[in-house]
Amino acid sequence: MFEFCADPASLEGISWFACYLTTGKHMSLYWSILTVLSLLLITAPTALLFGFAGASAARSGFAPLRWLGQIYVAIVRGVPDIAFFLFFVIALDQGFEYLRHQALCPDWSEPIRQGNDFIVCKAAKLPLSTAPQWVHEVYGFFLAVITFAIVFGAFAANVLLGAMRAVPQAQLETAQAYGMSRRQVFWRILVPQMWLYALPGLSNLWVILIKATPLLFLLGVEDIVYWARELGGSKNARFTDYPHGDWRLWYFLGLLVFYLAFTYLSERILAKVNRRLSRGQGIVGATP
Template sequence: MFEFCADPASLEGASWLACYLTTGKHMNLYWSILTVLSLLLITAPTALLFGFAGASAARSTFMPVRWVGQVYVAIVRGVPDIAFFLFFVIALDQGFEYLRHQVFCPDWAEPIRQGNDFIVCKAAKLPLSTSPQWVHEVYGFMLAVITFAIVFGAFAANVLLGAMRAVPHAQLETAEAYGMHRRQVFWRILVPQMWLYALPGLSNLWVILIKATPLLFLLGVEDIVYWARELGGTKHARYTDYPHGDWRIWYFLGLLVFYLVFTHISERVLAKVNRRLSRGQATVGATP
């Protein structure tokens, strides 16, 4: 990056560090921070949407819909994250490819499952094997968002369900007494008030989501923990211009600081949101 980095062996002290920290490999680390942050920013609202849909379904008066909601929450919450990330994602990917295969290659004669192999025609591959690497990475990222949203959506659904039940029943009855429909009661009385009750649970989920990003590497998306481990590992002069011993502890200390700062900022923001939501609510700790 800098001109004086041309001969790393002659560097010392601060200039060595400056060159070391700006190698292409470190740039990957910095980019992975952005990847993780954008994943969080996209996943959180998506998961909330899944959660809201799940919770609404689970308390529906129409039995099949209620069952769908309850089964979604029960199954996803019951399966360990790592199993979900290993198997569900591959299944999701294969599901997409299977559908595309049916559309693009109707004349295909060979079976799709050949022993352990999953074979679809070239046009159905997702992404196409001719696509550049960044398309593959964006696709992996997208799968990650969907998987995270489904997993965290199930937890959020449970939180929201509890929050919906926590809204004083008398309020809903009063609304009905005023002649509101069920739907009006839901959207005008229940939903605006439930957030206050949901917030502690949701903020918990957010912090867990922040820390769950190392699961990304299972999907082939290289996250900060992967790069910290890779960069911190022992490097020998044969394989690098910047040899060093096992520095993982320093990289992980850096990660520790990063996550602490990040969760701290989150907590302050959430506290503000909480104050805003409590305004005018007759609950403990609320400001009038």
């Protein structure tokens, strides 16, 4: 990156580190931080949407919808995350390819499953094998967002369901007595007030989501932990201009600081949000 990096063997001290920390490989590490942050920023609202839909469905008056909501929450919460991330994603990916295969290659005669192999026609591959690598990475990222949103949506649904039940029944009845319909009561009385009750649970989920991002590597997205492990591993002078011993400890300490700082910042912001939501609320649990 810098001009003086042309001959790394002659460098020492700060200039060595300046060059070492700006290699293409380290750029991948810095890039992966952005990947993780953007994953969080996209996943959190999506998961909240899933959760809201799940919670609304689970308390619906229409039985099949209610069952659907309850089944979603029960199944996803019950399956270990790692199993979900290993099997569901491959199934989701193959499901997409199967649908595209049916639509794009109707005259394909060979079976899709041949022994262990899963084979769809070339046009149905997702992404196409001709697509550049970054398209594959974006697709993996997209699968990750869906999977994280489904998993965390189920937990959020439970939190929101509890929050909805915590809003005093008397208020809802009063609203009905004023002549509001079920829908009006839900949107005008219940939803605006439930957030205060939901916030502690949701902030918990947010912190767990931050810590769950290393699962990204299971989905083929190279995250911070992958790069820290890769960069920290001992490097032999035969294969690199910057040989060093086992430095994983330092890289993982860096990760520790990153995650701690990030959760600390989140706590501060969530505390602010909590204060803002509590303003003017005369109900139990509100902090003045």
